Amino acid sequence: xxxxxxxxxxxxxxxxxLVSHPDTKLVLVGDEQQVHDKLRKLGAHNDGxxxxxxxxxxxxxxxxxxxxxxxxxxxxxRVAIDLIKDGRADAxxxxxxxxxxxxxxxxxLRTIPGIDRPAxxxxxxxxxxxxxxxxxxxxxxxxxxxxxQFGIMGSQLIDCMVGNSRPSVGLLNIGVExxxxxxxxxxxxxxxxxxxxxYTGFVEADEIYLGDTDLVVxxxxxxxxxxxxxxxxxxxxxxxxxxxxxxxxxxxxxxxxAKPVLDVVKRRLDPRLYNGASLLGLQGSVVKSxxxxxxxxxxxxxxxxLQEARNELVDKITQSFP
Amino acid sequence: xxxxxxxxxxxxxxxxxLVSHPDTKLVLVGDEQQVHDKLRKLGAHNDGxxxxxxxxxxxxxxxxxxxxxxxxxxxxxRVAIDLIKDGRADAxxxxxxxxxxxxxxxxxLRTIPGIDRPAxxxxxxxxxxxxxxxxxxxxxxxxxxxxxQFGIMGSQLIDCMVGNSRPSVGLLNIGVExxxxxxxxxxxxxxxxxxxxxYTGFVEADEIYLGDTDLVVxxxxxxxxxxxxxxxxxxxxxxxxxxxxxxxxxxxxxxxxAKPVLDVVKRRLDPRLYNGASLLGLQGSVVKSxxxxxxxxxxxxxxxxLQEARNELVDKITQSFP
Numbered sequence: 314x315x316x317x318x319x320x321x322x323x324x325x326x327x328x329x330x331l332v333s334h335p336d337t338k339l340v341l342v343g344d345e346q347q348v349h350d351k352l353r354k355l356g357a358h359n360d361g362x363x364x365x366x367x368x369x370x371x372x373x374x375x376x377x378x379x380x381x382x383x384x385x386x387x388x389x390x391r392v393a394i395d396l397i398k399d400g401r402a403d404a405x406x407x408x409x410x411x412x413x414x415x416x417x418x419x420x421x422l423r424t425i426p427g428i429d430r431p432a433x434x435x436x437x438x439x440x441x442x443x444x445x446x447x448x449x450x451x452x453x454x455x456x457x458x459x460x461x462q463f464g465i466m467g468s469q470l471i472d473c474m475v476g477n478s479r480p481s482v483g484l485l486n487i488g489v490e491x492x493x494x495x496x497x498x499x500x501x502x503x504x505x506x507x508x509x510x511x512y513t514g515f516v517e518a519d520e521i522y523l524g525d526t527d528l529v530v531x532x533x534x535x536x537x538x539x540x541x542x543x544x545x546x547x548x549x550x551x552x553x554x555x556x557x558x559x560x561x562x563x564x565x566x567x568x569x570x571a572k573p574v575l576d577v578v579k580r581r582l583d584p585r586l587y588n589g590a591s592l593l594g595l596q597g598s599v600v601k602s603x604x605x606x607x608x609x610x611x612x613x614x615x616x617x618x619l620q621e622a623r624n625e626l627v628d629k630i631t632q633s634f635p
Numbered sequence: 636x637x638x639x640x641x642x643x644x645x646x647x648x649x650x651x652x653l654v655s656h657p658d659t660k661l662v663l664v665g666d667e668q669q670v671h672d673k674l675r676k677l678g679a680h681n682d683g684x685x686x687x688x689x690x691x692x693x694x695x696x697x698x699x700x701x702x703x704x705x706x707x708x709x710x711x712x713r714v715a716i717d718l719i720k721d722g723r724a725d726a727x728x729x730x731x732x733x734x735x736x737x738x739x740x741x742x743x744l745r746t747i748p749g750i751d752r753p754a755x756x757x758x759x760x761x762x763x764x765x766x767x768x769x770x771x772x773x774x775x776x777x778x779x780x781x782x783x784q785f786g787i788m789g790s791q792l793i794d795c796m797v798g799n800s801r802p803s804v805g806l807l808n809i810g811v812e813x814x815x816x817x818x819x820x821x822x823x824x825x826x827x828x829x830x831x832x833x834y835t836g837f838v839e840a841d842e843i844y845l846g847d848t849d850l851v852v853x854x855x856x857x858x859x860x861x862x863x864x865x866x867x868x869x870x871x872x873x874x875x876x877x878x879x880x881x882x883x884x885x886x887x888x889x890x891x892x893a894k895p896v897l898d899v900v901k902r903r904l905d906p907r908l909y910n911g912a913s914l915l916g917l918q919g920s921v922v923k924s925x926x927x928x929x930x931x932x933x934x935x936x937x938x939x940x941l942q943e944a945r946n947e948l949v950d951k952i953t954q955s956f957p
Contacts, residue, residue, distance in 0.1 A: 440874060485860065487860070495776050496776070517859075517863050518863035518864035519863040523871060531860075533809065534817060535860050538853075538861050539840075539860050542861040543865065545840060545843055545865070546865040546869055549761065549762060549845060550872055557899050558896055567892045567895070571892065571896075574890065575893075577879050578876050581879075
């Protein structure tokens, strides 16, 4: 029950998701009293589909993953992941500390046999839909074989999420020519070409947003840099817009007139709609919500977890690594 | 005289720069006849400050660097760089093929003693000014010592361009904590801490646009990915805006009313204002203009070259590597 907004985001999102998914059951893990209070305020304390499971500890956003793993055995994060391990939940969603979530999930659930390192996969907007991308920061120095595992896991995720069983897969690089890039990326390209994946070649980072590759595969450092640079530009753009539309009374007036259109633009590129990153490669579905998101964003992360569980993503990935 | 717009961008930019820099002399290298025609159209064919130097060949945008280096000895790119080598020009600006420009410049001018690899450095906009960043794609797999060289060269460039002799320097990474990132980046951080640079620590990619670090240092793959991802997001943003402001007559109307403000936003973030990337580490000033830019952008790239030459950047970098 973490994230910057805490229960203000997670509990309303949980109540809301049950409206569109009436056959779903949720276990809310956190401070029992606080969760119950929040549910009561929302009139959902008697909903039989919601169970509250107490956890006495919290992993802070700054806590080192290894410390969270060793010392916080009754944190909401740990308790939630234990529920999957014990077969009492099909998936877990957390808005907490990413490193701690990965460390705990990896320790408790273990990776799927044949998979060396779990990876983080999420969607990013593009003009006519979305691009999936991994790894977004769980791994550094990923060798070619690991990148291939990312490609296989990501393709399975796309099949689960949007029913595309032959997604196009590209490798992120600094040019599309075969001679470009590091030795690792060139060796990875060779592995991808020989694989059963629908590999379409190298992809430059602008093509994440402007191209038509369904899955972009890269090392976690590259993925994280691409994602953060994008966030930075988008935020700067919004700040400059805000500043200019508030510069004078005249500007404020034209801003009011343009607002309905600008709101549509904002809605189309709303990062909350793309919230919910899958931790792939574990023996259980774990979804990471952005720490700063609200109920709309957290609801989307639950939606990702639901799809993974319903379409048995973990089983499918397991079968891809016989 | 390359780039997508060719002489349409380069010649007007050259004529224009002489207005604000009356004591500057320019050598335009390319097809003599075409350059003269273009100068005549602009009424500048009798300007004694402009010389035209014929070059019979052109390096295409797709040409492999090694082929351009070996086979195109009379290309405009090669002739222009030869002019620096022969002491007949203080700097060269090109909007052509980046790889070929780097290969030719490196072969003809050689690197400064003590510098292993040249790097590409450019500015990116931020709320209250600009951030310099390198390497933007000339190098892959840069070890810690090379990253330190980038830091030294970039700091000297900032001193030349904006007169800041103690720019803050950060290393691009996936987190600001010292434990984050690859072994190479951690080793680089140690070298930076021990150096004379004003090193301020790790920087996440969103801080390129939102932070206050003057110089962000990284390997060319990371720099290229950060830059291209940013371009992709910005273009998608503009496309979505255009689409929504053209969706109906009403939207078009509100677009017209908001246009003066949106134009200011566009001007503030205009990539042409940030055009002109320095190839650092060579025994001569070479500036790369974006291939797709127009006269405004190319003029800016000439401005960068002028500043480098006037402030003797190459000498200063040479002195930093005794």
